[in-house]
Amino acid sequence: MLDIVTQVAMLMVSLALVLNLWRLLRGPSLPDRILALDTMYINSIALLVLYGLSQASMLYFEAALLIALMGFVGTVALSKYLLRGDIIE
Amino acid sequence: MEETSWLEWLISALLLIGAAFALIGSLGLARLPDFFMRLHGPTKATTLGVGSIIVASMVFFSTRGEGLSLHELLIALFLFITAPVSAHIVAKAALHVRLPYRKDTQNWDRDS
Numbered sequence: 001m002l003d004i005v006t007q008v009a010m011l012m013v014s015l016a017l018v019l020n021l022w023r024l025l026r027g028p029s030l031p032d033r034i035l036a037l038d039t040m041y042i043n044s045i046a047l048l049v050l051y052g053l054s055q056a057s058m059l060y061f062e063a064a065l066l067i068a069l070m071g072f073v074g075t076v077a078l079s080k081y082l083l084r085g086d087i088i089e
Numbered sequence: 090m091e092e093t094s095w096l097e098w099l100i101s102a103l104l105l106i107g108a109a110f111a112l113i114g115s116l117g118l119a120r121l122p123d124f125f126m127r128l129h130g131p132t133k134a135t136t137l138g139v140g141s142i143i144v145a146s147m148v149f150f151s152t153r154g155e156g157l158s159l160h161e162l163l164i165a166l167f168l169f170i171t172a173p174v175s176a177h178i179v180a181k182a183a184l185h186v187r188l189p190y191r192k193d194t195q196n197w198d199r200d201s
Contacts, residue, residue: 038131039130076178
């Protein structure tokens with residue numbers, strides 16, 4: 001049963017990623033695109049964790065942790081650039 | 090066909106709840122009318138969904154006979170700490186560039 005449930009959950013998270021991509025491409029303003037990128041990295045962490053669960057392998061957690069760190073730094077840097085016109089003042 | 094254990098039921102329920110929350114959050118991001126409404130979906134629903142999926146994975150790897158597996162908790166903790174921070178700074182940037190909002194958005198005449 002766990003195989004089928006993991007496949008269904010991966011399908012749902014992939015659909016969520018497609019919706020985020022739609023918002024990223026369409027998004028009428030720049031903060032919308034930043035928010036779409038932020039949501040995309042969170043959803044890709046979920047997809048990586050699900051893949052590690054389906055393979056019963058612990059290898060993917062380090063990658064998920066790295067994506068979490070880099071995604072947060074990227075979101076803050078983009079918002080800071082929009083807010084101040086500069087990242088490091 | 091072998092018997093499905095209650096642990097498998099628990100993991101499956103957590104996975105489905107988490108994926109449903111992530112999907113609902115992204116649906117909110119895609120469908121809601123203005124930016125300040127769109128901000129609600131990803132910052133609350135998606136974070137909770139990913140947290141639920143990570144708890145499911147923690148239960149799965151803890152019950153395979155190789156001892157307690159807690160380092161997934163690091164990802165969940167980090168996400169739960171950084172989600173409000175990034176939402177706050179994105180909202181500040183949106184207020185700074187003066188995005189249009191719907192007329193029934195509350196407190197729209199308040200200074201940022």
